[in-house]
Amino acid sequence: MKAESDKLVRIGVLGASGYTGSENLPDMVAIKDADFSNVDAVFCCLPHGTTQEIIKALPKRLKIVDLSAVRLSSFYFTVLLFHYFCYRSCVSVHLCENRKLSEMVLQDFRLRSVDEYEEWYGQPHRAPDLQKEALYGLTEVLRDEIRNARLVANPGCYPTSIQIPLVPLIKANLIDLRNIIIDAKSGVSGAGRGAKEANLYTEIAEGIHSYGITKHRHVPEIEQGLSDCAHSKVTVSFTPHLMPMSRGMQSTIYVEMAPGTTTEDLYQELRSSYEDEEFVVLLDKGATPHTRNVRGSNYCFMNVFPDRIPGRAIIISVIDNLVKGASGQAIQNLNLMVGIPENTGLLYQPLFP
């Protein structure tokens, strides 16, 4: 792996003190003492409120990827970052925010509608102007726009796993929009590192359950993305399930196909959409995606299956919720924004077993 560019990119991490592994990283400074003149881009992992004020105050020339809505999981960001710095000889300014990341719901920039934000998050949006500027960072779908964006809102894990397969199929009018049923399964790490009884080993091991039925905050983000490409309002059925595993996410998506459409049509559409993508892999026909085959990596594996009920199809996608579903995609976006190879720092292969 030779660096394909000698361009030096200088990156800051706002909120680095939330990382357990921060001992790996360069020295931190307090945000107020930071000299942004030698920084090109920042990852923002700060809690709500703080985020708004600080982003407003940053020099306009800075590129920003916002992960603030990833509750506490920014913690898991460390390892990837470390490698990122290994790959690039970049200067890194780590801006220390002393407050420990709280359990409160964090402000973010994923929902374009500030009204919808208020409805789902139960609080007013505090930076509507910045919101207008924010671009939704689903890399494979909005790559060109991301290249030129200044502020990118990094997608959630469920929305990433769902939109990657559905967006091309909806754009090509291959599926009925009225009955998209998503049964999603996630590892526990998505819940962050907060000490809650519900996430204790004894509560999670050897058992499963659904949670947030119809009320999970990723719903409006999913519906926004699908509605955008459908050019009409899409309402989905979305039921997440908590799995006894640390990492990994599968979305099993049940759809009715458009009249005359076959699963072969779906397969071909996904193939042509993603055949040049490094991180999105349509498996061979009939092969079942396993979360263990993407663990620790930035890959999304997926496939399409015919259903027993005529006219229906089953779409399965798997990601590592902490990588492609969080930190990995954030790095992928920043790579685009600063003009270095998109896979920089992301060539970690799956860790199995």
Place this chain on the structure above:
Amino acid sequence: MKAESDKLVRIGVLGASGYTGSENLPDMVAIKDADFSNVDAVFCCLPHGTTQEIIKALPKRLKIVDLSAVRLSSFYFTVLLFHYFCYRSCVSVHLCENRKLSEMVLQDFRLRSVDEYEEWYGQPHRAPDLQKEALYGLTEVLRDEIRNARLVANPGCYPTSIQIPLVPLIKANLIDLRNIIIDAKSGVSGAGRGAKEANLYTEIAEGIHSYGITKHRHVPEIEQGLSDCAHSKVTVSFTPHLMPMSRGMQSTIYVEMAPGTTTEDLYQELRSSYEDEEFVVLLDKGATPHTRNVRGSNYCFMNVFPDRIPGRAIIISVIDNLVKGASGQAIQNLNLMVGIPENTGLLYQPLFP
């Protein structure tokens, strides 16, 4: 727990040598040496072929519960049996079949149609006459018939978890029959104790995947049961998923309600259907069933939730696949058949954590 009856029931277990825990049980004899004159009823846990010949040869007065289709999981039957014998001062004749239970697909009596049997199992049915006599042992649904049956085919784990909530709703015409979508999740023990690479710890821990998509052999059993109560052919979407846990099963069922029906109607129908049942529990409104709350017990917990898509509902049921989904229901059926209290030997409470 006092024995409510002093009636002595003498039970034999055909295939007891397949049990690891068989040291707990009384002495075994070879089937050919068995004196059936002092036996009232038998559990049949034999592999295919053997089953047919032996059942044909048994005295007609014997009551039979057949678990032969439960591939190898009869192994897990031991502990329950042990307790069963503790509760009842019964004489037990254990008939030893020396062959180790094979991995081959086992003959069973769950599918009434011998043609359907051949289609799904890929081999001819060898006992069509016995098949006519066999009753499907979904206890809560067919209790009165089971009381008088001579040969009961014990239901599969997935079909049990699915039919318990759906049968009353279909009988009451509350759900649309055309788009019943079942996303089911199972612990690994359903696969038995066979040494297969796919079931190794390193393959299962910390990952999930779908399997048998559209082709799982429980499909015809589910569709038979639902079609029976619908009085018309029902085709379901059924996708099982393998979980990193030993026991437990959840079926998440997505349905379209009949016009004018509400989730409250579904809830009330389930309430009235099961309010007098000891082992089927409709949770309080809004409470989510967890597999860990039924682990090691014969309970089925379930609930109904409104979906985001108007007119749809989500039904969730959980069981322990080895108890209510296998050995527990077998004992429940035999209790009925021999006229002792239905809960005999089944009062094990869930083991948590």
Place this chain on the structure above:
Amino acid sequence: MKAESDKLVRIGVLGASGYTGSENLPDMVAIKDADFSNVDAVFCCLPHGTTQEIIKALPKRLKIVDLSAVRLSSFYFTVLLFHYFCYRSCVSVHLCENRKLSEMVLQDFRLRSVDEYEEWYGQPHRAPDLQKEALYGLTEVLRDEIRNARLVANPGCYPTSIQIPLVPLIKANLIDLRNIIIDAKSGVSGAGRGAKEANLYTEIAEGIHSYGITKHRHVPEIEQGLSDCAHSKVTVSFTPHLMPMSRGMQSTIYVEMAPGTTTEDLYQELRSSYEDEEFVVLLDKGATPHTRNVRGSNYCFMNVFPDRIPGRAIIISVIDNLVKGASGQAIQNLNLMVGIPENTGLLYQPLFP
């Protein structure tokens, strides 16, 4: 299982409100409103301070088993209790203490020396008079004394798994007292249900580590028990390890044998000590104890192995830390104290898988 006695024993549980599963149990009353005139015995699961005041105020004729030092794990007591009540037609008075069991270290009665108590627990003992009356409830070792005791301090899980094999060997002068090395492994449930980061699924799954090296609070309890039977001060090496499992405990004990002693001598001593015990099982020679074979049960399995180093032996014992290591032994003790069969409510067989 027929009740072997028609004697009615009326049991109260102080601290029942700490149980999650308390919905299974009879109605609760506040302690101040309780009528102790119809109670024969109590389990005490209250937090420190409260415990002292309340026990002091109880009628002297009441039998007491104290589990207060079992931090929060009294929660897991529920299922066993439920069965206990099923087995016995007892009247139960549940005395509700509204305060949630705190995370603070709890007062208990296991250490006879109030000075040692203060050294290890960092606070003064508040009931030295009661302490003099308290008996250490290691059932198999002190059965006769327990029968006549009024106040029994229920042993810790590690001390139970260690003393059961070592006490007879030390009494028989078969092992050297100077170099007893104990490498113990415990499931996570021993830590109770408190929401601590260290016990999150993501921190525990797929990894192991030692903790409390040389400083674990079970050390003085172990040394007290061993010193008692050695009639001299015994100092042990004790290193606990946290395992990625909910239940189960193994103690691997490395000892130097007395001159001329063989592992066969150790084996025979353990055999003669425990051959009539229902819950302590010395396995066949060479057979390895597995925690999974005692899961959910009140059994202790153990065995002795020769070491490669001449003159040394390896002793392995396994228990379920929540049953024989906590609630199960508590019930066993109370059974003795109130004069009903010792195994009442304890015949749960191991749950495997």
Place this chain on the structure above:
Amino acid sequence: MKAESDKLVRIGVLGASGYTGSENLPDMVAIKDADFSNVDAVFCCLPHGTTQEIIKALPKRLKIVDLSAVRLSSFYFTVLLFHYFCYRSCVSVHLCENRKLSEMVLQDFRLRSVDEYEEWYGQPHRAPDLQKEALYGLTEVLRDEIRNARLVANPGCYPTSIQIPLVPLIKANLIDLRNIIIDAKSGVSGAGRGAKEANLYTEIAEGIHSYGITKHRHVPEIEQGLSDCAHSKVTVSFTPHLMPMSRGMQSTIYVEMAPGTTTEDLYQELRSSYEDEEFVVLLDKGATPHTRNVRGSNYCFMNVFPDRIPGRAIIISVIDNLVKGASGQAIQNLNLMVGIPENTGLLYQPLFP
């Protein structure tokens, strides 16, 4: 990470067909068709017998690292190799051996004494001449010798975790040689990918047990290494335990210190021995090594603790059994042998959670 050398190293993998992930690798050829003229070094992952014949026939100028004793776990080698190839623009010749790696015990070169080999492996050594040439590849201990070796026997996982801390302490005469007690804990992957009942998920999850007590084949390898540096025969107590986790290994080592020696002396000796090592990390005083902090990486973390028994110490080391305990150390050795930076391909950071 820039390649620090432009030297092209051409590597072959004998036995590559045993890898599941072999689709990642370049095209394979049969061994008989291989052109070794363009290969500098080989990893040998072949089963017994085959290994001997083939290694004998290889050109003498080839460097060899032998992993053949790593039963089947060579499978896990793939991911590391893939990265290795990413880092180095090497030409790779993969020599396909069609036979699937068998479950039989494999020949290896770790034990210098062919008699000892026969005693522990129950079969004659088939290449005593090659054995004389083989060097034991414990990298940090024998780095200079490895640089000049032609045939390196890659150490086992347990011996690696044990010798790294003990070798310097024994060389410095800091510990008593007569009572070294090693309680080791391993993840399941060490057992390879063979389909055995004992390694099924349902057998492993939620339980622990000891295995191979006094008889594990790593014993002679450990004793050989310790005896070498002690210049006298060392006999150890070694008890491995199987953990419900895929990867990871901890050795908890109980030692008696030499007269007048303190744990501070042990700590300082380890510090001076390893302070310049990249992959061996002595933690800060009092910090406990956790297997999860080395998962997926080539690190060995360790520390020393005082025991309660005066004059004794507890040494804890953790590694990833598949990396530092197998494939990682193999790559580290080959790097040395071919003269490229020792950490090439090994900078994977731990994957947590």
